[in-house]
Amino acid sequence: xxxxxxxASFPVAGIAIAAASNAFAVEYLTVEAAQRLMFPSASSYxxxxxxxxxxxMRAIDASTHASSQxxxxxIFRAEADQALLGRIYVDEVIGKSELITYAVAIAxxxxxxxxxxxxxxESHGYExxxxxxxxxxxxxxxxxxxxxxxxxxxxxxxxxSSRHVTDGVRRILALDALIRRGSK
Amino acid sequence: MMRIAIHHARRPLLRRAQPWLGTRVExxxxxxxxxIANRAIDTGFAAIAHIHRSMSPQLAGSDVARINRAAVNxxxxxxxxxxxxxxIASGLHRRSDGLFDCAVFAGHAKASQRDLDLTRRHEVVKxxxxxxxxxxxxxxxxxxxxxxxxxxxxxxxxxVNAGGDIAAFGDExxxxxxxxxxxPSVCHRLVELRNFAVATSSIEESNALLAGPHAHEVERxxxxxxxxxxxxxxxxxxxxxxxxxxxLSGTATHPLLARCGASAIVxxxxxx
Numbered sequence: 001x002x003x004x005x006x007x008a009s010f011p012v013a014g015i016a017i018a019a020a021s022n023a024f025a026v027e028y029l030t031v032e033a034a035q036r037l038m039f040p041s042a043s044s045y046x047x048x049x050x051x052x053x054x055x056x057m058r059a060i061d062a063s064t065h066a067s068s069q070x071x072x073x074x075i076f077r078a079e080a081d082q083a084l085l086g087r088i089y090v091d092e093v094i095g096k097s098e099l100i101t102y103a104v105a106i107a108x109x110x111x112x113x114x115x116x117x118x119x120x121x122e123s124h125g126y127e128x129x130x131x132x133x134x135x136x137x138x139x140x141x142x143x144x145x146x147x148x149x150x151x152x153x154x155x156x157x158x159x160x161s162s163r164h165v166t167d168g169v170r171r172i173l174a175l176d177a178l179i180r181r182g183s184k
Numbered sequence: 185m186m187r188i189a190i191h192h193a194r195r196p197l198l199r200r201a202q203p204w205l206g207t208r209v210e211x212x213x214x215x216x217x218x219x220i221a222n223r224a225i226d227t228g229f230a231a232i233a234h235i236h237r238s239m240s241p242q243l244a245g246s247d248v249a250r251i252n253r254a255a256v257n258x259x260x261x262x263x264x265x266x267x268x269x270x271x272i273a274s275g276l277h278r279r280s281d282g283l284f285d286c287a288v289f290a291g292h293a294k295a296s297q298r299d300l301d302l303t304r305r306h307e308v309v310k311x312x313x314x315x316x317x318x319x320x321x322x323x324x325x326x327x328x329x330x331x332x333x334x335x336x337x338x339x340x341x342x343x344v345n346a347g348g349d350i351a352a353f354g355d356e357x358x359x360x361x362x363x364x365x366x367x368p369s370v371c372h373r374l375v376e377l378r379n380f381a382v383a384t385s386s387i388e389e390s391n392a393l394l395a396g397p398h399a400h401e402v403e404r405x406x407x408x409x410x411x412x413x414x415x416x417x418x419x420x421x422x423x424x425x426x427x428x429x430x431x432l433s434g435t436a437t438h439p440l441l442a443r444c445g446a447s448a449i450v451x452x453x454x455x456x
Contacts, residue, residue: 115203116205154377163206166203
């Protein structure tokens with residue numbers, strides 16, 4: 001398999017076999033698949049609208065040094081027989097050249113249970129902040145929980161920071177604490 | 185085309201990603217039973233999470249943070265994984281004549297990885313004030329550990345990608361692309377990866393290491409600043425570490441490559 005690579009060093013033109021497009025996107029999980037994965041014993045996932053005031057949101061953003069760029073920030077209560085198992089937060093962050101949709105599962109006691117990246121779209125240049133570029137992915141969710149994408153190759157050397165997701169999780173933890181205080 | 189489609193339908197590819205080790209870690213698995221595939225991915229991420237918690241310098245309780253905080257001559261107990269990574273790092277440091285060095289500046293200009301004494305099993309002692317960063321080598325090790333976990337979980341084939349450090353196993357290959365240093369929005373097919381690992385570093389990343397203890401000893405005329413170095417090796421921990429050895433030695437035929445069963449490819453950022 002690696003016979004091709006016995007030559008130790010050659011210019012890039014030598015292996016210019018396949019060229020990809022400018023935007024690179026992977027859909028890992030639908031929101032529904034993430035729900036089942038994160039709280040498999042739940043019987044329902046109820047959309048929750050906590051109705052934070054703008055002042056509360058500003059205070060959260062300031063105290064966690066993070067903000068959301070989500071087109072749609074979603075909160076679901078995972079329930080089994082009306083008992084709360086925890087919440088699932090679906091958020092979006094913009095990195096240097098990528099848009100990441102991710103879900104955070106927080107148990108009823110406020111502990112982070114799981115973080116899954118749902119989708120990842122990368123572009124080079126300004127497109128990631130352009131709503132038209134982002135709009136092309138809206139509603140692009142397969143009904144199947146499986147993403148069959150053998151045409152999507154792994155990229156070696158694409159070292160991308162997950163700092164924005166980590167910041168986002170910190171912000172969601174603060175929001176979750178606020179919701180849990182409010183529901184007591 | 186039809187046969188390929190049917191083939192994929194029988195053995196679907198399940199692909200998930202989580203943020204670990206400061207990057208996006210992606211695990212892909214092929215297996216007929218999706219429940220088994222999902223459980224396998226869970227065990228893969230659990231292996232990665234363990235390495236993140238032991239070796240992330242930012243986590244106060246990690247082995248690496250405790251080593252960095254420890255006083256000179258104070259013994260520090262580390263877990264089995266950290267111990268193995270330190271053993272591998274120590275071997276690479278010796279065999280690369282100090283080019284590979286996970287010590288970072290901490291007040292003593294001459295401090296190097298040699299000053300971290302692996303005194304006895306699972307215990308290390310600093311002989312000089314220094315801090316270590318296992319960064320890339322821990323990432324490569326994490327990829328290997330996750331792949332072992334997938335194998336044990338009984339899936340047909342699997343691939344782990346931690347921010348560009350990639351390894352795959354099984355009877356079906358996983359395609360790996362590499363960015364064109366001349367045109368970063370364009371990718372080229374590097375390899376159809378099967379039972380092997382690959383890692384890529386840019387010269388720019390490696391130059392950041394040159395702020396380290398051996399900056400004065402390194403000649404850097406060989407590669408241009410934007411070049412990328414890909415190393416293919418049987419284990420990802422060696423693939424990642426050897427990208428640094430190639431970058432810092434300025435040669436894609438460093439003898440340590442052959443000793444590790446590895447080979448290097450340099451993608452130049454200037455047209456020949």
